[in-house]
Amino acid sequence: MIKLFASDMDGTLLDQNHELNQTTADAVKALQVSGVEFIISTGRDYQSARNFLATYHIDCAMINLNGAQIFDATGQLIDESPLINTTTQQVLDYLHQEKLAYSLTTRQNFYLSNKQDYINHMMQSHEHLDELTIAQVTDKIKMTLDAYDYQLTDSNPVFKLMIISDDAPTLEKARHYLETFPDLDITSSGPGNLEITHIEAQKGLALAKYLAAKHYTFEETLTIGDSLNDRSMLSMCPNSYAMDNASDEVKTMAAHIAPSNVENGVATIIYQLISKQSEEV
Incomplete structure (x- = not known):
């Protein structure tokens, strides 16, 4: 039953x-x-x-x-099960070094490093959406917080990171780097992204x-x-x-x-x- x-x-x-x-x-x-x-x-x-x-x-x-x-x-x-802060910082340093677009989610907020890249990715992965819906989602994205303003603290950890790229070799390179961390789970919800959470998440x-x-x-x-x-x-x-x-x-x-x-x-x-x-x- x-x-x-x-x-x-x-x-x-x-x-x-x-x-x-x-x-x-x-x-x-x-x-x-x-x-x-x-x-x-x-x-x-x-x-x-x-x-x-x-x-x-x-x-x-x-x-x-x-x-x-x-x-x-x-x-x-x-x-x-939030990400471990020391791991989060190392991953963020890597993303900045490689100039990769990403989003991060905390308990209260959603942050984007490059809003235009995220909008472009959204439009490609949601190609069936009508123009009005896309415009509404785009406006909402533009009101999200800037990832570079995020302050990593014990009381405000990251629960999920998502790397956004339409270049498959770039994502594969990032995956290889992320797989060196035993406390991370790396997966994907579709083409053009990698989703990163704690291994228990x-x-x-x-x-x-x-x-x-x-x-x-x-x-x-x-x-x-x-x-x-x-x-x-x-x-x-x-x-x-x-x-x-x-x-x-x-x-x-x-x-x-x-x-x-x-x-x-x-x-x-x-x-x-x-x-x-x-x-x-």
Whole structure:
């Protein structure tokens, strides 16, 4: 019997326009009504993810920043795993030396080193967005804080760094450097970026902590995702689904394949689960 349904957001729950369509929103609510708990597991920060889901009247627990933070359905922080400050400083020094564009996320704020590079990257990775949405997101980005103004302190650590580059050799060089730090987890949410968190800040490990707090098991959990940052929660769970739009590498980590996010894959799996479990009662 599945008690918890853990879903990634972008590329999984959301469609190609990074929007939640009504079919999937209704499926999530039906899942919750059926008694199965729904949890989001995303690279997004808590406020961004919560505000987005609130527009669809969906309240749920969340694993944020690829596992760096865990919140219950009321917004209470359960656990967090920030980067180690000495490592953060060394990585920032490297990024500045190599003149790489990056973002960093703390408990309260989001910082960008090069806003125009980030806007360009966003437009390429969100090519299906309409002009109005792009303009609104661009305006929001321009109001973010400058990464060079960030002060690293014990009370204000970094939870996630993201390197942004459309040059594959540059990202590969950065990955090789980052892999020399045993306390880092390096993954990606899509082409043109590397996401850096603490080694314990992985979706699968964060999910394990949440399961322990709720007295659930992985056998009672279903996970679904599409990107490399979903790899741990897919490989650790026997009831795992990779989206059909996922890469072949991600698909090998999952037990099953779901229809793509364009085909309402999450909604399909949800309704299959509800039907199956209603027959078992």
